[in-house]
Amino acid sequence: MWWSEMRSRAVAALAASAMALTGCGFQLRGDPAVGLKTMSISAVGGAGTVTEIRRILATGPTKVVGNPKEAEAQLRILEEKRDKAVHTITASGRVYDFQLRLTVRYEVLVPGHEQPLIEPTEAVSTRLLTYSESAPTAKEAEEQLLYKDMQVDIAGRILRHIAVVRREP
Numbered sequence: 001m002w003w004s005e006m007r008s009r010a011v012a013a014l015a016a017s018a019m020a021l022t023g024c025g026f027q028l029r030g031d032p033a034v035g036l037k038t039m040s041i042s043a044v045g046g047a048g049t050v051t052e053i054r055r056i057l058a059t060g061p062t063k064v065v066g067n068p069k070e071a072e073a074q075l076r077i078l079e080e081k082r083d084k085a086v087h088t089i090t091a092s093g094r095v096y097d098f099q100l101r102l103t104v105r106y107e108v109l110v111p112g113h114e115q116p117l118i119e120p121t122e123a124v125s126t127r128l129l130t131y132s133e134s135a136p137t138a139k140e141a142e143e144q145l146l147y148k149d150m151q152v153d154i155a156g157r158i159l160r161h162i163a164v165v166r167r168e169p
Contacts, residue, residue, distance in 0.1 A: 040071035052155035
C-alpha cells in the first residue's frame with residue numbers, strides 16, 4: 001500500500017516538473033540553425049570536423065553545396081590539430097592520465113565581400129583520458145571516441161558562432 005502511494009507521489013512530482021519546464025520555455029539546445037540557405041565547406045587536409053558539420057547541416061534547412069560561388073557563405077577549416085600530453089603522473093612515476101586536445105582553426109567567407117564574415121578563429125576542446133597499462137587497446141579505442149566527441153562539440157560551436165554572427169546587424 002505504501003509503495004503505490006510513494007509511486008503516485010513520484011509520478012505527480014515528475015509531471016509537475018515537466019509542466020514547469022515546458023511553461024518556462026525550456027527546450028533542449030538541439031542542432032543549430034545557421035541562418036543560411038546554402039553553404040560551402042572546405043578543409044585544408046583531412047578534417048573530421050568537416051564530416052560532423054556536414055552531418056549536422058544535413059538535418060536542417062541549410063544545403064551544403066560543392067561550389068563556393070553558389071553558396072551564401074564558405075566555411076573553411078584551415079587546420080585541425082590533435083595533441084596528447086601527459087596530464088598526471090603517479091608517485092611511482094607512471095602515467096595516470098593524458099590530456100587530449102583538439103584545435104580547429106576556421107574562417108567564414110562571403111562571396112563578393114573583401115572582409116571575412118568570421119576572421120580566422122580557433123576552437124579548442126580538451127578531455128582527460130586515464131591510462132591503463134593492462135588495457136592499451138581499449139584505451140586507444142576510448143581515445144578515438146573522445147576525439148570524435150570533441151569533433152562533434154567543436155562542429156556545434158562553429159555552427160552556433162556562424163548563427164550568432166549572421167543574426168548581428
